[in-house]
Amino acid sequence: MKKLDLSSEQQDLLDNLYQAVLAGDEGKCKSIALSAYEQGIAPLEIIDSCLTPALREVGEAFNRLDIFLPEMLVCAEAMQSAVKVLEPYFDTKSQDKKCVIILGTVKGDIHDIGKNIFRVLLEVNGYQVIDIGRDIAPTVFIDEAINKNAAIIAMSGLLSTSLSMMRDTIQLMIDDGVRDQFRVIIGGGPTSHTFAEKIGADGYADTAYEGVQLCDKLLEI
Numbered sequence: 001m002k003k004l005d006l007s008s009e010q011q012d013l014l015d016n017l018y019q020a021v022l023a024g025d026e027g028k029c030k031s032i033a034l035s036a037y038e039q040g041i042a043p044l045e046i047i048d049s050c051l052t053p054a055l056r057e058v059g060e061a062f063n064r065l066d067i068f069l070p071e072m073l074v075c076a077e078a079m080q081s082a083v084k085v086l087e088p089y090f091d092t093k094s095q096d097k098k099c100v101i102i103l104g105t106v107k108g109d110i111h112d113i114g115k116n117i118f119r120v121l122l123e124v125n126g127y128q129v130i131d132i133g134r135d136i137a138p139t140v141f142i143d144e145a146i147n148k149n150a151a152i153i154a155m156s157g158l159l160s161t162s163l164s165m166m167r168d169t170i171q172l173m174i175d176d177g178v179r180d181q182f183r184v185i186i187g188g189g190p191t192s193h194t195f196a197e198k199i200g201a202d203g204y205a206d207t208a209y210e211g212v213q214l215c216d217k218l219l220e221i
């Protein structure tokens with residue numbers, strides 16, 4: 001878990017929350033997340049320094065075959081329930097609607113926890129987000145962006161095997177003659193700056209917070 005400048009009471013709460021995710025205990029996750037917020041820890045700090053690293057440890061346990069898919073799912077649901085509790089408490093930074101962003105997880109991939117966190121952060125920072133869900137085909141990203149007059153297409157992906165869908169979406173935009181109409185950004189586990197450059201995306205961000213800064217930069221806000 002990332003170390004923050006916290007009181008021992010706050011640190012205990014985050015340690016307990018981390019363990020609750022590993023145990024897949026939804027009830028504890030919800031109540032401890034709320035207590036952590038009430039004890040003065042910002043929602044994004046709780047997510048970035050505790051909930052996300054806890055899920056990473058779950059992923060490592062899955063990789064080692066210490067746990068299997070059903071357990072990973074239970075832990076993911078417990079983590080998501082904590083995020084849900086925190087959602088209303090994110091600082092709203094701007095009410096202005098800066099632009100429309102089409103957001104989805106690429107075809108073949110059903111991971112959406114990171115995408116959902118990114119959506120919340122974009123919204124509290126004044127973006128109008130159209131979340132088109134997960135397992136989304138290239139044509140759907142493009143059609144939605146055209147129909148909703150979007151400025152940015154944001155693709156999330158956690159599976160190496162589905163990353164080619166990001167490249168295919170950009171290639172299809174070129175083939176359809178609409179590449180210049182939209183900025184394209186990518187994020188999620190196996191993506192990187194190098195991969196973004198390779199497939200001709202306009203940007204990559206490592207975290208949802210950096211993703212918001214990236215959108216501001218691309219729109220020169």
Ligand code: B12
Binds near residue numbers: 059115118
């Ligand atoms: C939870 C989880 C699941 C859950 C997903 C539940 C859900 N609703 O999402 C379940 C149990 C369903 C699942 C299933 C599978 N999973 Co899984 N899963 C994970 C786990 C443990 C955590 C992922 C997560 O949510 N992290 C927390 C979030 C907050 O982090 P994040 O997604 O990275 O998002 C942050 C940033 O990346 C960023 N971000 C995210 N998207 C975007 C987009 C943009 C544009 C931007 C700017 C930023 C941004 O913002 C977020 C916050 O900062 C990871 C382990 C890991 N290390 O990631 C494995 C992992 C991703 N899964 C893996 C695998 C293999 C699978 C399965 C194929 C397993 C199987 N045999 O069936 C299936 C996939 C099914 C499918 N077709 O998609 C592998 C992938 C390996 C690879 N690189 O290809 C991992 C890495 C586990 C491992 N170590 O082996 N999984």
